[in-house]
Structure formats: structure tokens, C-alpha cells
Amino acid sequence: MKNDVKNVLYSEAEIEAKVGELADRINKDYEGKDLLLIGVLKGANVFMCDLMRKISFPIQIDFIAASSYGHSTESSGVVKILKDLDYSIEGKHVIIVEDIIDTGLTLKYLIENFKSRKPKSLEICTLLDKPERRIAILDVKYIGFPIPDEFIVGYGIDYAEKYRNLPYIATLKESVYS
Ligand code: IMP
Ligand code: MG
Numbered sequence: 001m002k003n004d005v006k007n008v009l010y011s012e013a014e015i016e017a018k019v020g021e022l023a024d025r026i027n028k029d030y031e032g033k034d035l036l037l038i039g040v041l042k043g044a045n046v047f048m049c050d051l052m053r054k055i056s057f058p059i060q061i062d063f064i065a066a067s068s069y070g071h072s073t074e075s076s077g078v079v080k081i082l083k084d085l086d087y088s089i090e091g092k093h094v095i096i097v098e099d100i101i102d103t104g105l106t107l108k109y110l111i112e113n114f115k116s117r118k119p120k121s122l123e124i125c126t127l128l129d130k131p132e133r134r135i136a137i138l139d140v141k142y143i144g145f146p147i148p149d150e151f152i153v154g155y156g157i158d159y160a161e162k163y164r165n166l167p168y169i170a171t172l173k174e175s176v177y178s
Pocket of ligand 2: 042098
């Protein structure tokens with residue numbers, strides 16, 4: 001797997017430090033409140049596991065799995081919910097936990113969908129953000145690393161469902177795609 005990596009963008013240590021910073025902010029902002037973290041599967045799985053263990057008060061977690069219709073590399077904005085939340089979010093303080101925001105179309109759909117379920121508050125926490133590619137206007141409260149428009153994998157994020165288990169964030173060699 002390491003032979004397929006072109007460039008490491010963020011090492012395990014850099015990711016851990018950044019996740020700690022995000023958790024510190026969440027600890028300050030939500031201390032004493034009922035907080036529900038919603039992880040967007042599958043990509044946010046690894047980030048969610050690390051983030052929640054750095055939160056210092058009891059929280060709840062849930063997961064949603066969503067996929068964009070249309071071809072695989074570009075988000076179409078039409079989102080299909082493959083696995084819905086297990087519980088109601090009505091009256092709860094909710095943070096959606098995402099791996100990466102690209103066009104923003106997937107999250108835009110999820111935000112609108114969740115708003116109709118009447119949470120007490122609703123924010124977004126993403127590890128990675130590609131602002132250059134944004135189509136949907138989103139108000140993202142917690143951002144780990146803004147990154148340029150490059151295709152990356154690792155730390156939960158895939159190429160063709162593989163490389164999610166790379167412990168760092170990296171680009172892949174061109175030969176992997178051909
Ligand atoms: P969007 O914001 O609706 O365009 O879609 C975001 C989703 O696209 C992410 O949750 C990822 O699943 C996928 N994605 C975007 N950029 C990358 C990337 O660089 N590598 C792997 N998946 C990506
Ligand atoms: Mg995702």
C-alpha cells in the first residue's frame with residue numbers, strides 16, 4: 001500500500017494534533033450541553049472515532065450513510081440516504097462530522113434534511129475542506145485542514161473503496177489510477 005503513495009500531506013502526528021484542537025474547541029463550546037455527533041459514513045468513520053475520544057463530557061453518537069447519485073468522481077447534489085439515523089435529533093445540539101467537503105452538495109442536502117427534524121442547533125465539523133471546489137454555500141464552524149484541489153486518500157477516505165486504512169492523508173501515484 002505504501003508503494004502506491006505519492007505524497008504524504010498530513011502525518012499521523014499532525015492529524016492527531018489537529019483533531020485535538022478541534023475537540024478542544026468543541027469541549028469549550030458544548031460543555032454542559034447534550035451533544036450528538038453524527039458521522040457521515042463511511043469516510044468520516046476514522047475521524048469520528050478519534051474526535052469523540054478527545055471530547056471530555058458524555059455525548060451521544062449516530063451515523064448516516066449517504067451517496068450521491070450519478071457518476072462516481074463528481075457529486076451530483078442528488079443524495080440518496082443508504083442508512084438513516086437511528087434516533088430522533090429533535091431538540092438536540094447536533095454536530096455533523098465529515099471527512100472532506102468538496103462541492104458541498106452532499107452536506108447541503110443533509111443540512112436541509114436535518115433542519116426539518118428540528119434539532120436545537122446544527123453545526124458542521126470537517127477534517128478536510130477543498131474551498132476551491134465549493135458549489136453549495138455552507139457555514140462550516142469547525143475545519144481541520146483547508147487543502148488544495150487534489151484527490152487524497154487515507155484516514156478513512158477512499159479511492160474506489162480502498163486506502164481508507166492508510167493512517168495518514170496522502171495523494172496516490174498516477175499509476176494507481178491507470
Ligand atoms: P461533495 O462535498 O458533495 O462534493 O462530496 C464530498 C464527498 O466526496 C466526500 O465525503 C468524499 O466521499 C468525496 N471526496 C471529495 N474529495 C475527495 C478526495 O479528494 N478523495 C476522496 N474522496 C473525496
Ligand atoms: Mg464523506
